[in-house]
Amino acid sequence: MSGRFKKIFIIFALSFFVFNFSYAQISLYYENIRFNIFYNFSKLIANPISKISYLNSLLEYSLKTALNLKGALKSKYLANHKKVLNDLEKEWLNFSFKYSQYPGLYQRSLDLYIQHYLVAKNELKNKDLQENIVKLLNKTVYGIDNEEGIKYLLGKLQDLSEKEKEEILTAKGESELLKNIDFNTLRNLVTKLRSITKEFEEGKRVLTVDYKTIETKIKEIQENVDLARKNVLEGQYEEFNKNIQKIKENITFIEKNSRLIK
Structure with missing residues (x-):
């Protein structure tokens, strides 16, 4: 050029x-x-x-x-x-x-x-x-x-x-x-459940009761989660909060009947 x-x-x-x-x-x-x-x-x-x-x-x-x-x-x-x-x-x-x-x-x-x-x-x-x-x-x-x-x-x-x-x-x-819908509690419970599940998967947490007992609680949590979703869509806010409370109780049960490995 x-x-x-x-x-x-x-x-x-x-x-x-x-x-x-x-x-x-x-x-x-x-x-x-x-x-x-x-x-x-x-x-x-x-x-x-x-x-x-x-x-x-x-x-x-x-x-x-x-x-x-x-x-x-x-x-x-x-x-x-x-x-x-x-x-x-x-x-x-x-x-x-x-x-x-x-x-x-x-x-x-x-x-x-x-x-x-x-x-x-x-x-x-x-x-x-x-x-x-x-x-x-x-x-x-x-x-x-x-x-x-x-x-x-x-x-x-x-x-x-x-x-x-x-x-x-x-x-x-x-x-x-x-205001009647307790989204914060649901969010916190989901976060907590994921954390506990991860600890089990990584071998950092073990059960102190038989697996069948925990399996029942896990099924109940899933049922309550499904019901809570249905409650919101149907406008049943009192039932929604009741199901959230049941989820909370079952997660607490799993937490108390297991322990972290140090």
Whole structure:
């Protein structure tokens, strides 16, 4: 390649880079203008139900737009998404209508926010955005006032990982019905049972009673776990907590009738 050709090639490459960079900046500028037009319109909506529905649409639009951008431009545009999240959080905090009055609005909102939580966690890997969406979920579930609402929320969480469920369920908010479900105890029991099982598998723990006795207790634990899941889906929260207590008793029995090898 001759020196002159190299020079032309370098100039062309740099020009192409500058063009692409400028085009990306112009695209971002244009998208911000569009967003601000839509966003400013939301300030004119007085009806709280219409406003939440509109902001939900804008939240979805802003995330889709951000995902089509690259690198630093994506991060810059996500500020618009956060702006809508903050407005939605305020709207839900002051929202006086309950799930029983507007189940459709609550269901669409829960669908959208959980979907955005998963995108923030798995695709964008943006911890701050995750936390903001969990805060929004926290405000949304304040209005869940019947068993149908709880079943819907828990049904949406069925396919998520234990860690994702745990993070989202910190958003139980002030819903009295959700407070009746002792998720923390269940989580702690599952962790404890896994730990004991691992100790047996690694030969670090041995039984001090015959295996048949422990086998019965293990079967009972499995039955109670299955019943507890069924209780939640059917809204039988007192039965759920009773089954959790039985699981706790059986795990304690296994722990007391075995010992760690030092």
